[in-house]
Amino acid sequence: MAITPKLFFLLFLQLMFISSLSNIVGAQELAVGFYQDCCPGVEYIVAKTVAQYVKKQPSIAASLLRMHFHDCFVRGCDGSVLLNSLPNNPAEKDAFPNLSLKGYNVVDAVKAAVEKQCPGVVSCADILALIARDAVRMSGGPVWKVPTGRRDGRVSISREALINLPPPFANISSLKSSFFSKGLSLKDLVVLSGSHTIGVSHCTSFSNRLYNFTGKGDADPKLDKYYAIALKKKCKPNDQKKIVEMDPGSFKTFDHSYYTLVSKRRGLFQSDSALLDDPDTKAYVQLQARTRGATFAADFAESMINMGNIGVLTGTDGEIRRRCGFVN
Template identity: 40%
Template sequence: MSFLRFIVVVLFLVSVFGSSNAQLSATFYATTCPNVTDIVRGVMVQTQSTDVRAGAKIIRLHFHDCFVNGCDGSLLLDNATGIESEKAAPANVGAGGFDIVDDIKTALENVCPGVVSCADILALASEIGVALVGGPSWQVLLGRRDSLTANRSGALTDIPSPFESLDQMRQQFGNKDMDSTDIVALSGAHTFGRARCGTFEQRLFNFSSSGSPDPTINSTFLPTLQGICPQGGNNGATFTNLDRSTPDNFDNNYFTNLQNQEGLLQTDQELFSSPGSDTIAIVNRYASSQTQFFTDFASSMIKLGNISPLTGTNGEIRTNCRRVN
């Protein structure tokens, strides 16, 4: 192959495989809203001071948004003519953090009206929320635009539920070009935040219609969970910590919890308790090295934020994240 032909082939491959991210840039708002990061951080710092779950709420919204139609802010839309909100899908019912997004949007509109997208707010606030509680920082690429519609049916099928098998999770992550490392690293976001009883109580009494608890739950941890979420109790509004040891810090204790069979959700514990799975070695690696976890988590978050963004003239920049302009 001639050198000239080689260059042409390389440029072609770059144009094909790099096109989805070509317009995302860490300096996208350098001239149009140079203080965007400081403004988002200011709101997150204030919110975090009164709500320790702020970062966990935002990163969940970002993840759920990106897994449905890409990172386009579609999750933030309320019901409207022609729009069936994704908020009504089971994976999103009761999700918090929408008010935080509203506050950030208001602050940005006061300084840079009509410039910063809601999709970019989720990406930026996720990084800041993690860093504020001891987690890693990463370079957030920006330039996403907001969708003009929502996809409730996609929210029903594309977002992993806490009741799924590891094979089901592999399929859903694989659909987004994510592998086992991404599954384990991003699951590590459960090192902070809370979960309702309804997301795990099926493990406590009658797992898989067996009449018995999930055998992968530590026998000393089980009574604690059964006390928090009693069988037949009204547990709809009851929350407990995803990480029982350091629930409000971003660290690698989530992975030592899995080693001790103290993962809260079925999808958590299966990462370590599925015989022969390649995820076991990854859990062990992160449990022994917080540095490695932080490095891989940052990489996976960048990868997550690059899922099918709207760029250029696609979509719009919403002035209110809950509705199209």
């Protein structure tokens, strides 16, 4: 039977529905306070350990938040980004988009502390979700109750990270497709993009916007020209090592200023600029910029919970890893 455009569209919608439904079903088995009987002090242990690292290196908070995002968008929130590669199987952490991730040592330290108190009980996937929440809180951001009960996956494949993680040069259409395929909404997209209020980036992630946007040695016309000049002073052509602040002046503080920058065409990545190419995401950007982030904290907490529900393993699926880098 030939697949007509109409039939293809119907099949696509069906797959989207099934994907979203599986996220919802798994999420229903998560619960706030899942460990209250079997490991009642887990959240205190996580927060205490994370604080020791963030106090010494505040910039690590952004990496820990990003790690949770990178985990959830590949195979769901199952801790697969933490698994080490095997000789015959490159894992997610060795995929190009994950090479700049930092903070695995923090996760390992938290896991070791939790295992000492409650051996074989708390999953690495849940630890990662709790770490992300605490990293945001310790950077001045919102606090939310993290539903737990995730179990760890046993599979991690490098190429799946390349396929599933939205790149910094993504346009609004591909961003929508990526988020919708995970059961997330357009609001989740624009809200979670606000995580770029903390952290840094290598010049290579956006240098094409400065020097060769269309392949003719030009700059991205959607990038504010004065911001482009400032970035060129920091990032020379083909610079592989230099890093810049994603939210200049407050890259260690979780606040609303990301939206102010994007509204002024000073978002660092194409994916930031793309938020102005959809009327709904643009309206949200302008609202937060105009109201100084009036609803951003509450919205971010809600969207993080939504993201944390993606493709979770619960019940008897998966396992509780003893060490986050290795399957049992």
